[in-house]
Amino acid sequence: MPKLTIGEKMPNFTFTTQNRENVSLYDAIKGKKKTVFWVLRYIGCPTCRYDVHLLTQRYQEFLDKDAQVFVVMQSTPDSIRKSLADADVPFEIICDPTYEIYQGLDIGVWGEPGSKPDRSAMDPAAMEAFAKLREEITALGFTHGEYEGIEEQLPALFITDSDATVTYALYPDNIKVRMPSVDEALALL
Numbered sequence: 001m002p003k004l005t006i007g008e009k010m011p012n013f014t015f016t017t018q019n020r021e022n023v024s025l026y027d028a029i030k031g032k033k034k035t036v037f038w039v040l041r042y043i044g045c046p047t048c049r050y051d052v053h054l055l056t057q058r059y060q061e062f063l064d065k066d067a068q069v070f071v072v073m074q075s076t077p078d079s080i081r082k083s084l085a086d087a088d089v090p091f092e093i094i095c096d097p098t099y100e101i102y103q104g105l106d107i108g109v110w111g112e113p114g115s116k117p118d119r120s121a122m123d124p125a126a127m128e129a130f131a132k133l134r135e136e137i138t139a140l141g142f143t144h145g146e147y148e149g150i151e152e153q154l155p156a157l158f159i160t161d162s163d164a165t166v167t168y169a170l171y172p173d174n175i176k177v178r179m180p181s182v183d184e185a186l187a188l189l
Contacts, residue, residue, distance in 0.1 A: 003106045003171055010037075010164040013101055017070075017092035018080040026164055033066035034167070034189050038179070039107060039156040043075045043083040043093075044145030050137045051179070052089065058182045059090045065189045070094050072101055074149025083145060097149065107171065109152040155179050159188055 004010065012026045029035040038055065040048040055062075055069055062069050072094040073080070080093050096102060157179055159168035168188050170180070180188070 004158065004166050004169045006166055006169060008166050010158065010160050010166055011104055012164070013104060015094045015096070015101065016077055017094055018077045018084070019092055028070070029068075029160060029162060029164060031162070032068050033162055034068075035160050036062065036067060036069045036185060036189075037072055037094075037156075037158040037160070038069060038185075039072040039102070039105075039158070041151070041153045041155070042073050042148035043080055044147060046137050046142040046144055047133070048073065049083070049142050049145070050133075050140065052084075052087075052093075053140070053142070054182050055091065056087065056089050058186075061182075061186055062189070065186065067189050072096055074099065074102070074153060076148070079146065079148060099149070102153065105156065105158075107156045108154050109150055110154055110173075157185070159185075 010025060012024060015023050015025065015028075017023065038051065040051060043049060043052070052071060055071065059069065069091045070093070071091065074097055075083075075093070075095055076097050077095045080095060084093075094101065154172055156172070157168070157170040158166055161167055172179070
């Protein structure tokens, strides 16, 4: 499937979360004005864990806009449950350790899997912002956990309306592109 664009329907894939199995996407979004699909790498990634932390802290703001959030990760349900055992995460994490959703939504990887991508062509300002973010993540105590999946997996962000029509789609072209902030995602709703 080619990359999704605004106005297209999100495919009705079936997924498993840390809490449920065999969930139809269309059933999961029914009754919600908007659904945000925040596609990350895996729960052991400190940046991904930080994003889960931020979304957890501000989830009520999404609910106040009659929206829900699903985070998509390459992690297994057991890995998610183990890593988040002490966290009160109010949303579900779609587990895609076989990359069916990533591939179905045409979410690529940066460079070749297992290789070190060339970072020399990256925007210096973006690199500086990412370095500051890493400092903040480290200061909050988020360290690298178990590796799962493809380390070079690119993120993505989709927002759909109640009938699965895409109202926003973002496909970053490298792993250091920062996803929208929670404030920016809320503004998109």
